Amino acid sequence: AETMLGRWKNHVGQEIEVFQEFRLLTAEVISRTAFGSSYLQGFEMLMKLSSLLVNFDLKLKLPGIRISIDDIVDECKSFYFAGQETVNTLLSWTVFLLALHNDWQEEARKEVLQLFGKETPNPNDLSKLKTMSMIINESLRLYSPILYVTRSIERTVRLGKLIVPADVELIIPFLAIQHDLQFWGQDAHLFKPDRFSEGVAKATNNNMATFIPFGMGPRNCVGLHFGTT
Numbered sequence: 001a002e003t004m005l006g007r008w009k010n011h012v013g014q015e016i017e018v019f020q021e022f023r024l025l026t027a028e029v030i031s032r033t034a035f036g037s038s039y040l041q042g043f044e045m046l047m048k049l050s051s052l053l054v055n056f057d058l059k060l061k062l063p064g065i066r067i068s069i070d071d072i073v074d075e076c077k078s079f080y081f082a083g084q085e086t087v088n089t090l091l092s093w094t095v096f097l098l099a100l101h102n103d104w105q106e107e108a109r110k111e112v113l114q115l116f117g118k119e120t121p122n123p124n125d126l127s128k129l130k131t132m133s134m135i136i137n138e139s140l141r142l143y144s145p146i147l148y149v150t151r152s153i154e155r156t157v158r159l160g161k162l163i164v165p166a167d168v169e170l171i172i173p174f175l176a177i178q179h180d181l182q183f184w185g186q187d188a189h190l191f192k193p194d195r196f197s198e199g200v201a202k203a204t205n206n207n208m209a210t211f212i213p214f215g216m217g218p219r220n221c222v223g224l225h226f227g228t229t
């Protein structure tokens, strides 16, 4: 983030294509944290692993884990995609919303300055940024980086009043649920971070399934905290 902000200092008073900037940032962050290398080195490693398989037509199994090298390469790709595009999208929409809503931009700036002054924000105190987390939640609600997930039904199940037969694909549309007037009120389409001022439970009337940008249940997002940090 420091490197990116340093670059921005050369563009004072000019427009910046933030989506591209955040793409570089998030690619670098996920590479360094998940793979301990820069973006380019990380991809080089993936390419080497992949070509190992193509060249030797090997289905290598790692001892003790039933998982082949091509499974690992697939997992690495998932991590890159899951950890990069999502946060890139979240950052871009959030900056866009703050550009439209100057009052919230001011509030956010005030909070950061109060907590950190001129210091670079440190990881331990990031969780104290209450206004910022309200803004992030509202951004996630309005412009969920993931629009929906699907679930395959293996055997007939009852979901409330619904009986869903086996072999059906269910789509759980986050965006529709998070914009539903029935749950969020007549102002559902407006940017109002205040809804989250007393936490997610209060904002959702204890119906946590109405705010699920990271999914829900045992297969929800493993990068939830990392992503919002």
Ligand code: HEM
Pocket: 034, 078, 079, 082, 083, 084, 086, 087, 090, 144, 145, 146, 149, 212, 213, 214, 215, 216, 217, 218, 219, 220, 221, 222, 223, 224, 226, 227, 228
């Ligand atoms: C704003 C950021 C993010 C959003 C909105 C997001 C959203 C999601 C959603 C909706 C799912 C599917 C959950 C489900 O099927 O119920 C998911 C899964 C996943 N996410 Fe994220 N994600 C974010 C950031 C990240 C980051 C930073 C990482 C990695 C460091 C990550 C790694 C994963 C992985 C590996 C899965 C698959 C989990 C599984 O199938 O068990 N995500 N994410």
